[in-house]
Amino acid sequence: MCGIVGYIGHRDAYPIIIKGLQRLEYRGYDSAGIALFDKDLKVYKKAGKVSDLENFVKDLKLEGSVGMGHTRWATHGAPSDRNSHPHSSGDRKLTIIHNGIIENYATIKETLLAKGHVFKSDTDTEVLIHFVEDIQKETGVDLREAVRIALNKVIGAYAIVIMSADEPDLVIAARKGSPMVIGVGQKEYFIASDATPIVEYTKNVIYLNDNEIAYIERDNLLIKNIDNTVQIPYIHELDLKLEMLEKGGYEHFMLKEIYEQPRSIRDCLRGRIYPQEGKVQLGGIKEYAEKLKNVDRIIIIACGTSWHAGLVGEYLIEEYARVPVEVEYASEFRYRNPIISERDLVIAISQSGETADTMAAIELAKEKGATIFGICNVVGASIPRTTHAGVYTHAGPEIGVASTKAFTAQVTVLTLLAFYIAQQRGMIAQSKLVEYLTELNEIPELVERALKSNDRIKEIAATFIKTNNCLFLGRGSSFPVALEGALKLKEISYIHAEGYPAAEMKHGPIALIDEAMPVIFIATKNSSYEKVISNIQEVKARKGRVIAIVSEGDVDVKEMADYVIEIPQTHEAFVPLVATIPLQLLSYHTAVMRGCNVDQPRNLAKSVTVE
Ligand code: F6R
Numbered sequence: 109m110c111g112i113v114g115y116i117g118h119r120d121a122y123p124i125i126i127k128g129l130q131r132l133e134y135r136g137y138d139s140a141g142i143a144l145f146d147k148d149l150k151v152y153k154k155a156g157k158v159s160d161l162e163n164f165v166k167d168l169k170l171e172g173s174v175g176m177g178h179t180r181w182a183t184h185g186a187p188s189d190r191n192s193h194p195h196s197s198g199d200r201k202l203t204i205i206h207n208g209i210i211e212n213y214a215t216i217k218e219t220l221l222a223k224g225h226v227f228k229s230d231t232d233t234e235v236l237i238h239f240v241e242d243i244q245k246e247t248g249v250d251l252r253e254a255v256r257i258a259l260n261k262v263i264g265a266y267a268i269v270i271m272s273a274d275e276p277d278l279v280i281a282a283r284k285g286s287p288m289v290i291g292v293g294q295k296e297y298f299i300a301s302d303a304t305p306i307v308e309y310t311k312n313v314i315y316l317n318d319n320e321i322a323y324i325e326r327d328n329l330l331i332k333n334i335d336n337t338v339q340i341p342y343i344h345e346l347d348l349k350l351e352m353l354e355k356g357g358y359e360h361f362m363l364k365e366i367y368e369q370p371r372s373i374r375d376c377l378r379g380r381i382y383p384q385e386g387k388v389q390l391g392g393i394k395e396y397a398e399k400l401k402n403v404d405r406i407i408i409i410a411c412g413t414s415w416h417a418g419l420v421g422e423y424l425i426e427e428y429a430r431v432p433v434e435v436e437y438a439s440e441f442r443y444r445n446p447i448i449s450e451r452d453l454v455i456a457i458s459q460s461g462e463t464a465d466t467m468a469a470i471e472l473a474k475e476k477g478a479t480i481f482g483i484c485n486v487v488g489a490s491i492p493r494t495t496h497a498g499v500y501t502h503a504g505p506e507i508g509v510a511s512t513k514a515f516t517a518q519v520t521v522l523t524l525l526a527f528y529i530a531q532q533r534g535m536i537a538q539s540k541l542v543e544y545l546t547e548l549n550e551i552p553e554l555v556e557r558a559l560k561s562n563d564r565i566k567e568i569a570a571t572f573i574k575t576n577n578c579l580f581l582g583r584g585s586s587f588p589v590a591l592e593g594a595l596k597l598k599e600i601s602y603i604h605a606e607g608y609p610a611a612e613m614k615h616g617p618i619a620l621i622d623e624a625m626p627v628i629f630i631a632t633k634n635s636s637y638e639k640v641i642s643n644i645q646e647v648k649a650r651k652g653r654v655i656a657i658v659s660e661g662d663v664d665v666k667e668m669a670d671y672v673i674e675i676p677q678t679h680e681a682f683v684p685l686v687a688t689i690p691l692q693l694l695s696y697h698t699a700v701m702r703g704c705n706v707d708q709p710r711n712l713a714k715s716v717t718v719e
Contacts, residue, residue: 117296121175128305136181185230362508421522461489593691
């Protein structure tokens, strides 16, 4: 949520910042702004997308080799020019960009109002920069100390960058709970919410930790904790290629990412399965192999699409490893008083590795003594750095706001984990594992074949672009696939969609079915095939329109359904990986035909760093 970019060095800052904001636009896109030091501190901001900001400044000569930029996802204050970042102090000498929420801003604002401060926006961010100004004026300390004192007093989450008209060769950055990466160049530094704006300039990055403040000059970087102790930063080398951040000829990032799935699943499996030996190896958690033998219960915590992946994980882990699994919304879990013991394993799933609710749920489980594994996509993000161990999904950067390849990569990791735990606990025969892993190894190819139905799916999408409601039904591990299909459709096409276990339809949703209601079934040839056929008949009896995802060569469902989409037959355990593909394409084409912005759906942001 909200993207931050900053630069100090010897190059022109504006092009670096604007390009960086375009890369980070997936984090929020309701307004954007920049600050540049060009003889004086100048601020330009505008409601709308980064392109609106670009148009706004296009006739200006923007110079300066120090600057920062922000793309916003509104929390406090509606999207508007005046609520856009950067925000300035009362005397206009300080300016700030911020990602996160200052929870005690109202109290601070009240005190500042009583002292005569006048605010120009409704944001918590403006309060923070006035607070810094006030501390400087009241105590006479320098800017560095004033920022430190202010950050000791604020409650909430932040990643901030501050510039001062009086100190043109200094940029101050700090974080607590919101991500911040510093790129280290030759007498230049780059600051960003993630590494994507930095990668073309340097591969050397420092991930700022919570409660750290970086004082950045062209040839000097000093990092201190907010208690003023100097920190020794660790420089990581980025494993990110520029072409991963581009559309590569596709119309949208979402479509590119859907088509990347054979590759991303293969990357996720690479070096982790040995089909001929019947062996799964997960380096990131190998130190916990013993612990897994005796684990009492697994609790999976996640949000949104990652939560759906967790539900698939529940089926697989219970089926193969025979460990009880509970799947929890992180946002609910963190506000309960959950019963957790040291014999529990908590698995946090997150594409971004930054989701605020998932982070808070991890902290809670940690306090209660559980072992925490992370399943994350973004390397070096907050969640993988806070968990005890974990497995990366290796899907590569996911830029479309609707999650696609990250979901199938999460399911792939959970599949591996189910077999890994089963293997540790002696729950699976070696010969069976050889069979399963051989089939799993072929999934990238089956996904490739499933993608071949694209044209057919496009034709089907055209038949229901005017619909207002839609139902997705599946049984067993296809139920979470139905949930995911419904989420995809609603988030990018704004069609109301519900996912249900197919048998639950009779207990309520059946009342919705009429000629206008498309019902999408996952009806592959697996253990619940016959039962799903009965459910299809129930829908047809009420004149519902049935679209079915079926196994190649199916005849029975074909006779009943209005439309079928064939996918290659695979073992039940792997159906979610293949059946998800047509649902992603269906949402994509429907949204495109409805004229929606599929990569940046309204009101959403990729990385939800506020609760
Ligand atoms: C939906 C989607 C969201 C995310 C959710 C969790 O397409 O992308 O529902 O899955 O916000 O995000 P992560 O996985 O980054 O924790």
